[in-house]
Amino acid sequence: MKRKHHRKRLRSALFAPVRSLVVSHISSHPKRSVISITAGLILVWLVVSKSLPYALATSAPDTALALNPNNPVALVAKAEDIREQLLVLTGGAGSGESQGDTASKGDTIAHLPEAEDAGIQQPGSERDALRRKIGRLAVRALANDPLNAKAYRLLAETTDDPDLVRILMREAVKRSRHETVAQFWLLNDSAYQKDFGSALDHADILLRTRPDLSPYVFAYLTAIAEDPAGFSLVVQELAEGPGWRPAFFVALPRSAKQTDTPLKLMTALRGSARPIVSSEIAPYLNALIAKNLIDAAYNAWLQFLPKDELDTLGLLTHANFERDPSGLAFDWQIGRGVNAISEFVPVGPEGERALHVAFGTGRVKFPEVRQTVLLPPGRYRLEGKLRGWITAIRGLRWQLTCASGSRRVLGETDMLIGRSQQWRVFALEADVPQTEECRGQILRFFHDSRSASEELISGEAWVAGLRLERIPDPSAVMQ
Structure with missing residues (x-):
């Protein structure tokens, strides 16, 4: 009842100036104004009930929903606000963090910890209530906009069945490649299930659409490369020359658990259409030298040296400056x-x-x-x-x-x-x-x-x- 009363008051306030203008206009031009005033009222109604809610949907979702309770953008925005409250409540994200920030940590409300684990006095009650609110808003949004990717993702996060969560997350990314949280969830799920082909697809999309998340995504790519079942798939992906490849080789020495992982990848790329280049080798050599693994760095460098240079190699490389600097550690x-x-x-x-x-x-x-x-x-x-x-x-x-x-x-x-x-x-x-x-x-x-x-x-x-x-x-x- 309170919500209906609030809507009536809001609409009355919005229409009051229009009503006054209409009465004045009719009194002075009673016959000529009926059609124009009727058309004007229809336009005003369309603006207030349709266009204005969309304009207010993201900045003031409650106001937008008061004007149009079925506006899908406002429903999703309201659900996102509640989602942020839920993440703060359970310690999943700090205040002020955006959707992209929480995605970077893999935060999702699909399987949040029980409230008692987060130090809340009433186990699960407030958490479950918020999740139910989000789910209801997502269902309403989908009823009015079946193509809404965010609504699918929000509904997935309020679902307890892992298989249904996976289906809904996939529906979200089908409708928008930029649905970051869903992409990250599916990357993690695919890697866990050892479906490395799908994991690489999600990783590639994230690296193209959200390069700021590359440190987290590169950690997944490195783990896949260090799995015998995923190594060749990573090599195949790198051989296609994606735009993020140089940054990956910069991050690789830090994220690899096995010291020789970068060398294995670079060696496997040697015969590909896009073989390894000096700028991609350099981070690995520099990382080995920083750890005082000079012998390992030198041996790795030798593997990428052309045969004619190997045959003439001395204590000093290119002592007569006969070649332009490659930038590698054992060259100028x-x-x-x-x-x-x-x-x-x-x-x-x-x-x-x-x-x-x-x-x-x-x-x-x-x-x-x-x-x-x-x-x-x-x-x-x-x-x-x-x-x-x-x-x-x-x-x-x-x-x-x-x-x-x-x-x-x-x-x-x-x-x-x-x-x-x-x-x-x-x-x-x-x-x-x-x-x-x-x-x-x-x-x-x-x-x-x-x-x-x-x-x-x-x-x-x-x-x-x-x-x-x-x-x-x-x-x-x-x-």
């Missing part, structure tokens, strides 16, 4: 700089190439050039040549450090500074110890500045002809 890497460049350029008619560095005026951030190397314990000598001119408080250096731990400095050149039109030789010698933190090493070319004032540098220079060799142990030679 060039960092980002400010007001300075580092690049590989030709320097002679014989095809000789060099590392070229150049600086603007003022303070710079030098784009450091580095390469991770794997040197057995022993003594080594790095030699190269440089020409050009460098004006600075402190110059450039080549330096060899341990790859892990405190990055202990093993050896470095004198500062490369001043002017030289002819090539001049520079060198460093270093002893590589047999310690855990020095299982791998980093060779770096950098600006040896220690403060902001020392970042002032100008000029340009070329470096060529690097050679890294092991120095024989004199005692071993004597024996």
